[in-house]
Structure formats: C-alpha cells, structure tokens
Amino acid sequence: MSIQVKFFASLREQIGQSDRSIEHASTADEVWKIATNNAEQPDNLLVAINLEYAKLASPVNDGDEVAFFPPVTGG
C-alpha cells in the first residue's frame, strides 16, 4: 500500500507535479514534507484526505488519497 498525493491549480504549477505516491506518512503535514521535499507551505494551504477537507495535523493511513490545493475560486 502507499499514499496517493495530489496537487491542484497554482500549487500544482509551483510544486511542478500533480500526482505522486509516497510510501508512508503519519499526518498530512508529513505527506507534504515528503512529497514536496520540504517546500515552504503557503499560508492558505488547503488539505483534503480521501475527498474530505482535513487539517495538516490530521492522521493519514496507508491507501489514503491526500490532496493539497489553494483557496477555491469556482462559481
């Protein structure tokens, strides 16, 4: 099992990747650090775990999908 990581919109462009998988992490914050090589976190960073809004401190399990994105601007 592994953790699927996704980046969207401006963050996808800044990080330079849209999808990757990592081996293991215990929180969303740790996912960010591993997946981005410790890139600085934007102030307004949003996180979703398994398609639900979550926090950076939220726990992550093997098989989870963790997504990072900037403030939404639809509608």
Next chain:
Amino acid sequence: MSIQVKFFASLREQIGQSDRSIEHASTADEVWKIATNNAEQPDNLLVAINLEYAKLASPVNDGDEVAFFPPVTGG
C-alpha cells in the same frame, strides 16, 4: 369634473360595484362614505389616489381617481 371611484376584488363584490363617479368630496374617507352610502370600512382597507397609495385622510380633488381595495395577494 367629477371624482372617479373604483373598487377591487372582495371589496368590489361586497360593495356590489366596480366603478362609479361622484360629484365632490374633500378626502378619500369622504369619497368612501358618499360612494358606498356610509358602508362600514374594513380594518385593512387600502386606498390609492391617482394610482398612488394614499390615506383615508388624504385630500381629493376634482378629476382624481380614487380606488379602494383589500390587502394585495399577488406574486
């Protein structure tokens, strides 16, 4: 010149007339009394003079159109 008097909706049916003209009156209240033979005024009676909401005490002039109607229920 004369004053045109109109009644609408349930009031038109109660008073038994929709249009009439009277010779002279100085207020909307007096128009009511003359045009209805002193019929009792409903509590929620509405009045318009020349197509604008008015009060029973509002002055009326020769040539005016005075309308009486119950609370509105459109929309």
Next chain:
Amino acid sequence: MAIHISAHTFEPWQLISQHETQSNLGRQFGATATFIGSMRDFNDDAAVTEMVLEHYPEMTERYLKKLEAEATQKWPLIDCLIAHRVGHIKPADAIVVIACWSAHRRAALDACNWLIEELKFKAPFWKKEARPDGNVWVEHNTAG
C-alpha cells in the same frame, strides 16, 4: 428593464431567455438571480383547482415600474424583468417571474429577493381561488 403583465400562460425560462437575448446584455453581467412563483394545487391545506387573478391595470403597471426603478437605485443592476399573470390560472402555471442581472452576485440576489417581497405585499393583484367548497378570495399572502 421590462414589465410584462399577461392574461395568457407563459413559459418562465423561455421568457427570461428571450429577454436576455433581446436586451443584448453583452458580457458585463456575471450574475443572474431569478424567482418564479407558480400556482400550487393547494393553499392553506385546501385543494385549489383554478384561480382568477384580478389587478388594477394602470396602477399595477406603474407600481411594478416603480419597483424596478427603486431596485436599480438600491443595487447596481444591469437589467431587470418582472412578469406577472392575470386572469384565469391553472395549477402549475407560472404566476410571477422576477429576474435581475448584475456584474456581481450579491446585487442580483438581494435585488431579486427584495423585489418579490415588495411585489407580494404592495403590488395591486388579488387572487380568488376555486376550492371544492366554492370560490374564495385569498385574504393574505403566506409569510414566505
């Protein structure tokens, strides 16, 4: 800005769409808010099979125009449409259509909301419903 008082059935979405095309609103509007009131087959828990809508033609038209003018002063509207049925109305018929176009959503939504409340409580229209036990004048609007 337009007022449309009609004794015949109209299709609300088609009416709004036509108005939008004919008014040539261009690309400046980002928000459209609409409200459609249609005839239910019940009111105050009674079955209603038909309705007659009476109005005071000259005053009604004048009043609706005044409402549009006031809404346009209160909010930065690009355009505004009010349509209302009169005469014999059947269940499911559209009775009232309000549509407001603006650059931004708050103006369109707030103006639409304000217009339907003002219209319901002040514009000279009166409903008489055909119920199983006879014809009844509606005495008051529902609060919402």
Next chain:
Amino acid sequence: MAIHISAHTFEPWQLISQHETQSNLGRQFGATATFIGSMRDFNDDAAVTEMVLEHYPEMTERYLKKLEAEATQKWPLIDCLIAHRVGHIKPADAIVVIACWSAHRRAALDACNWLIEELKFKAPFWKKEARPDGNVWVEHNTAG
C-alpha cells in the same frame, strides 16, 4: 436532486427547464429560485479573454452532492439542481447554475443563496484567467 459538471457550454435556462420537465415535479412547488454565474469579460478591472476552470473531479462531485443534501435538510426543498462548467470557458458562458424548488418562496430563495455562497467558498474549483499580460490564477473570490 442533480449535479451536472460539464466540460461543454450549456444554456442555463434550457438546462433548468429540462430538469423541471424530466424530474416531473408535479404541482406541489410554488417557488423556484435560481442563480446563474456567467463569465464576465473583466475581473479586478482587468480584461479577461478566456478562462480555464480546473477541478478535483471526485471531490467536487462529492462536495456538491453534500451541499444539496445539506440544503435539503436545512430547508423543505422539493428539488435542487447544481450545474458547473469546467475546462475552457469563453466570456458570456454560464459557469454555475443553482436552482431550488420548494412549496414556498422563503425556502427556495434562502437555499439558493446559501448554496451559491457555500459553493464559491468551499467547492474545489479553480479559475485561471487569460489576461492581456498573461495567464493568472484567480486568488480569491469576490465578496459578492
């Protein structure tokens, strides 16, 4: 209740009208409130010639369904439709459509108002605008 996420242009009034017909809503609804957001050719005072709307497909669909379910819990809605464009969008294209059907106007109007605010501030969509000086990600929604 329906969610419609489309990569192709749609005509909002036709979409609403079709939904109404297909859902066979009957004669119980007396009130329909809608909001349409469409693409302006300006934003923050800059000219905008095109826009790309990115989304997070699985989460977006789930989130919009959740919004409809929540709205239906908060207000007595008979039906509800949310449509949203994604992909390449041109000025005057409809971006979002919200429609709420209810027996009474307050529920329809309030639910429609609530849905557009929730969608704008929480549903995972992102706009990138083509402006004369290059492509720019929209960083925040306008307050209204």
